[in-house]
Amino acid sequence: MTWPGWRDWIFSAKTFTAAMLALYIALLFDLPRPYWAMTTVYVVANPLTGATLSKALYRTLGTLLGAGAAVVMVPALVNAPELLILAVAVWTGCLLYFSMLDRTPRSYVFMLAGYTLSLVALPELNTPGAIFEVAVARAEEIIVGIVCASVVGAVVFPFSVGPQVGARASQWLNEAGGWARDILVGGVEPSASLGRQRLASGIGELDMLISQLAHDSGSRGVRHWARALHGRLLLLLPVLSSLADRLHAVRMDGPAMPARLQTLSDEIAAWIAGGDEDEARAERFTAAITALQPERAAMHHWHVMMQASLLARLKELVDLWQDCLVLQRKIAANDDDPVWKPALRHRPLGTSARHYDYGLMLFSAASVVCAAFLAGLIWIASGWTGGAYFMAMTAVACCFFGTLDQPAVPMRVMLIFFAFSQLVAGVYLFGLFPRIHDFELVVMVLAPTFIIGAAFLPHPERTLMMMMLMVNSAASLAMQSRYNMNFVTYMDQGLAVMGGVGFALVWTLVTKPFGAGLVARRLVHAGWRDMAEMAAGTRLHDHATLSSRTVDRLGQLMPRLANGDSEELARVDVLAELRVGYNILALQRDRRILPEPVKQRVNGVLAGVAELFRERLARRSALPATTALRDTIDGALAITLDRARGDAARNTAEALVGLRRALYPQAPGPVAQAPTVLPLLSEAG
Numbered sequence: 001m002t003w004p005g006w007r008d009w010i011f012s013a014k015t016f017t018a019a020m021l022a023l024y025i026a027l028l029f030d031l032p033r034p035y036w037a038m039t040t041v042y043v044v045a046n047p048l049t050g051a052t053l054s055k056a057l058y059r060t061l062g063t064l065l066g067a068g069a070a071v072v073m074v075p076a077l078v079n080a081p082e083l084l085i086l087a088v089a090v091w092t093g094c095l096l097y098f099s100m101l102d103r104t105p106r107s108y109v110f111m112l113a114g115y116t117l118s119l120v121a122l123p124e125l126n127t128p129g130a131i132f133e134v135a136v137a138r139a140e141e142i143i144v145g146i147v148c149a150s151v152v153g154a155v156v157f158p159f160s161v162g163p164q165v166g167a168r169a170s171q172w173l174n175e176a177g178g179w180a181r182d183i184l185v186g187g188v189e190p191s192a193s194l195g196r197q198r199l200a201s202g203i204g205e206l207d208m209l210i211s212q213l214a215h216d217s218g219s220r221g222v223r224h225w226a227r228a229l230h231g232r233l234l235l236l237l238p239v240l241s242s243l244a245d246r247l248h249a250v251r252m253d254g255p256a257m258p259a260r261l262q263t264l265s266d267e268i269a270a271w272i273a274g275g276d277e278d279e280a281r282a283e284r285f286t287a288a289i290t291a292l293q294p295e296r297a298a299m300h301h302w303h304v305m306m307q308a309s310l311l312a313r314l315k316e317l318v319d320l321w322q323d324c325l326v327l328q329r330k331i332a333a334n335d336d337d338p339v340w341k342p343a344l345r346h347r348p349l350g351t352s353a354r355h356y357d358y359g360l361m362l363f364s365a366a367s368v369v370c371a372a373f374l375a376g377l378i379w380i381a382s383g384w385t386g387g388a389y390f391m392a393m394t395a396v397a398c399c400f401f402g403t404l405d406q407p408a409v410p411m412r413v414m415l416i417f418f419a420f421s422q423l424v425a426g427v428y429l430f431g432l433f434p435r436i437h438d439f440e441l442v443v444m445v446l447a448p449t450f451i452i453g454a455a456f457l458p459h460p461e462r463t464l465m466m467m468m469l470m471v472n473s474a475a476s477l478a479m480q481s482r483y484n485m486n487f488v489t490y491m492d493q494g495l496a497v498m499g500g501v502g503f504a505l506v507w508t509l510v511t512k513p514f515g516a517g518l519v520a521r522r523l524v525h526a527g528w529r530d531m532a533e534m535a536a537g538t539r540l541h542d543h544a545t546l547s548s549r550t551v552d553r554l555g556q557l558m559p560r561l562a563n564g565d566s567e568e569l570a571r572v573d574v575l576a577e578l579r580v581g582y583n584i585l586a587l588q589r590d591r592r593i594l595p596e597p598v599k600q601r602v603n604g605v606l607a608g609v610a611e612l613f614r615e616r617l618a619r620r621s622a623l624p625a626t627t628a629l630r631d632t633i634d635g636a637l638a639i640t641l642d643r644a645r646g647d648a649a650r651n652t653a654e655a656l657v658g659l660r661r662a663l664y665p666q667a668p669g670p671v672a673q674a675p676t677v678l679p680l681l682s683e684a685g
Helices: 006-028 035-044 049-077 081-101 107-124 128-155 161-186 199-210 220-252 259-274 279-291 296-300 302-332 358-382 387-401 408-435 439-454 460-477 487-511 515-536 543-563 574-593 596-619 627-643 646-663
Strands: none
Touching: 006 035, 006 128, 006 439, 035 049, 035 128, 035 460, 049 081, 049 107, 049 128, 049 161, 081 107, 081 358, 081 387, 107 128, 107 387, 161 199, 161 220, 161 259, 161 302, 199 220, 199 543, 220 302, 220 543, 220 574, 220 646, 259 279, 259 302, 279 302, 302 646, 358 387, 358 487, 358 515, 387 408, 387 487, 408 439, 408 460, 408 487, 439 460, 460 487, 515 543, 515 574, 515 596, 543 574, 574 596, 574 646, 596 627, 596 646, 627 646
């Protein structure tokens, strides 16, 4: 068990201070439910100032949107309760769908607006004429909590997002650097292990942190550097995968790897291990790589082509790594100077393109609609006094966890800690509060529980548990200016809250039993569909969009593969498929300006690749590429080298080599005889 550090205790003390300030202000202005202000502080609190401010902003917008919907719907549909709960359920599901489409912190606006409607509207159905006043009061109470959390977080020992972005990027580069050193020195197998592919998940986490920089005044100036770094990290993964493949091919086929090339690889590995920004050294590596490039006359030999391709990947790695080190330093120094000349300029960087599984997203949204509507029907049929909270908490639990592969696990945690928080609230409500008559004593008796509990919030493995405990305890206390709690009301509302979570748990167990395996298969199949459509020319992408979509899909896939039980899926090398996509794009780009015989052969290669991935989709299996497709690639490569000239020919030959290596990593080269001495790569050259 990891105990809180000093930063955690400062965060907890700040959060408790903000919560008590919000409660005091709400009591001072005699707001109807001042405990909502206190609860809101614990909902939006985050150790990082930028994250707190962004969540506060988006919670304000979501609250206003949900409260506004309540003002519109309740008076219009109050006389048709079944229609009203259907409208509330559909609203919740639609807003959840919109939140899944916007995978940034801004998605919180839609999710919150989705379930705020049920929390505001449903408990007030007996007094529909007062819904406007209730909605305004809820908005006021929540905004008081948001303002207090934001002000205290920004003024008292603020923790900027910028250093966290720098630290996370440094950690990621250390792991990627270890992979690069293994490749350059040890010559690892061309297929990346799950541990290496899991680096894609780290890019997704870093992207979420970068999105908070816009809300952090102390680090806002380095946001463009962070975005530039993110784009290079996206590109670094396929470059490392390709580099591993080329080194493996050079060491597997033909004569021994030239000593000058091996020495250069060792020197680059040592530079990466040192982690020092050295522009002069990077330029020396670039000059050495240029000097080792073979002449065109030798490019008919497969081994020479492999070495040329290896040198190109080394050049990209040096440029990328130098840029990453410079950008990392700029972020760490909070350097907002916009002037910088990157080493990597010919490669398009990643975009914001993402992979969406619209089918599963619609299923999750529809599941929330059905669960909330059914819970509402149960409420109406039973006449349960606290049934409004039963339906509302069903919607809340489904919104929080319904989009996960296995929502039952966190829902069980939510149910257990809600029950525990009800006991904590009961001790306060019926054991301590009746003996307290001033605000100072309230603060004193609340401090031990809430300060100790919130100190564990920054720990990812305990965030969910402690969030449930803090938020529901604060809400269940229902503190107002006068003590008027009775045991029947306490039990009724507590059972409704836990009943709603329990109903959501049972619903997801029944309707979503398939877990991560199905999602992982759909992600893999989506990648195959992309490859087939790009090869057939029915979907147009650029390198940046392809990289962003594929790495995003890879980031979603890796945790599921690591926890899955499918050996076939575990063997899928998504980085190799990303290289296939890059080479398809290069062939599609240049084939139109090639001589007609060459163009026809390239068209045959693209048709064969499209057929391969269509067959994989049809069979739902990672079928190996056929010998016939390999022969087609070899024929296209031979005629390209013989009959084509210029940049398009060189790019086409490089793409064909890359495609052959990605699809046939263990196959020997197409040239049976390779020279024992290679021009410009020999010891003398």
